[in-house]
Amino acid sequence: MEPAGDTAPAVVRGALAAAYRTEWAVVFGTLVRLAGDWELAEDCAQDAFARALPAWERDGVPRSPGAWLVTAARRRALDVLRRRTTERDKIAEAAALEEAYEPAPPGDERLALIFTCCHPALPLDARVALTLRTVGGLTTREIARALLAGEDTVSQRILRAKRKIAAAGIPYRVPPPGARAERLGGVLAVLYLIFTEGYVPSDGNTTRDQLAEEAIRLTRLVVAEAQEEPEARGLLALLLLQHSRRAARLDADGGLVTLEHQDRSLWDRVLITEGAALARGALPAGGPYALQAAIAAQHALAPDATATDWAAVVTLYDSLLALRANPVVALNRAVALGMRDGPGAQLEAVDALGTPKELAGRHAFPAVRADALRRLGRTEEAAEMYEAARAAAPNDAIAAEYALRLTGLGRPTKGAPHDG
Known part of the structure; x- marks a missing residue:
């Protein structure tokens, strides 16, 4: 651990905030894997982060904040379960939690949690809310604000999703190889929906960058832990290329600026470079997200609308229509x-x-x-x-x-x- 005297409160708070962003899903997922109790996992994960601030201010920031938080959360879960002495199954559960503990790679926890939250047995709105809460670590209030829904509504969605997982016996795991590709499509669809609701909201707002950026962060997690999946890279490419234009989409009065009239000097070239590279790598697989990313790359790399390789764009839309006979895609092809x-x-x-x-x-x-x-x-x-x-x-x-x-x-x- 870092020496306590060298750690100012601001540094500790910054380290804890960074750990919350990167480690929440690992801490929460570890407890779900070990105890199988989503409510217990959330309560104990929150307790671990609350205890971290005074402990780290006193002792210094640990060299491995994630490991410290997992240990603190696991100990809290053991304490809670041991106090439930009248529940025989909870006694057995506590014993299992104590004896069978083996740390899993952080990526395994994140990926298992994402696949569980996006299980097709759950309603779509519940998948979105549960993913943002348990994987993204957003509070119910933050999710409600991002989705422009009431806190009670969001809370009920999350609660019903957790009950459905328990009642249906939905396993906390990455699907086996034979089912993984099919299930991944559902995961990516949820992440794209989250991004779209931030980038082009269905209500009266124009953009909600926090939601779009959270979708990008979660997609990065999936890509990092499922690198062999070209469609995951294709989705990340698409999100990055679309998000690269965010600074040019509105004028000074908040009015919408269409693609052909945007000031391309305002586009984020770092995101474009990364997104275009990912799009090139994903395109040979020919999946829907990869094709959409390739189309977005044609727009992003052109110096102006007239210089866009429209023949290439039409060809890409033809390929996309061959996969999905979708009127929305056909309308875009018409343009x-x-x-x-x-x-x-x-x-x-x-x-x-x-x-x-x-x-x-x-x-x-x-x-x-x-x-x-x-x-x-x-x-x-x-x-x-x-x-x-x-x-x-x-x-x-x-x-x-x-x-x-x-x-x-x-x-x-x-x-x-x-x-x-």
Whole structure:
């Protein structure tokens, strides 16, 4: 341990905060593995972190903060279980906790915890909340704030998820090799959902960086512990490339700035370099996230929108559509086609989609059609489509962008800037 006299309180608090970010999942996961009791694990993990501050201020920061915290949490769990003398099974549980303890590699604990929290037997909203709480270490209040949900709602989601795990006997483990690839897809879907809710929220906010950054951190954990999985690297690449544009997505008034008009000097080149390298490595496997990352890399590496290799982007969308016949992907392909072959090709591709239910009520569908009509000089039809897009916009920033496009056509908007 570091000498106590050399450790200022600020240094100790900083070390504890860093340990919380990196070791919470390991401490919590170790207790879940040993005791099988999620409530006990959370209580004792919290107790260990609370005890750490005065102990580290007195004795110095340990050389291995994670090991210190695991030991403190495990001792607390033993004390709790031994006091439950009327419960025969708890006595046996305490004995097992004491005798069978063998430290597992930290990566094993994190990965087992992520796979358990993202088990397909749990509702999707519960997977998101439980992952943020037990793997990310966010408090219920932080999760509620990030998801714009009530604390009681989030607390109930987490509680129901823990009860479901116990009732259904969901094992705390990394799935066996035969089931791992299939289950990994569910894990990545949860992480992408968390990122998307931070990057393009479904409510009135424009961005919530904390949530997006937490998704990136959790995805890094999965990549670090599952390095042979190209789709995990593909997802990380996609998140990094999208997040690299965060500083350029809003103007000084909080309005949305579309990709083609963003100041690319504001893009984070460090994230782009890392993301593009990961995308190149993941692309040969041809998974959905790897293909989306490759598309994002084409945008990120181009000096401006006109210099984008739109032929390559269309080809990548063709490959993605071959994997997923998804109208949303097809709509994005129509945009790329319009950039490669002109607005007529874009309009033809959009109209060929018909009116798929997956796009019903979404602002992107009329907006893409409006853009093609505007470039073709069909102003009246374009204005009608922009008005429909504005009415369907999920937040004020996006609605304001469509209002601006209407103004550019010389058409006033109808009613308030955003009706929904």
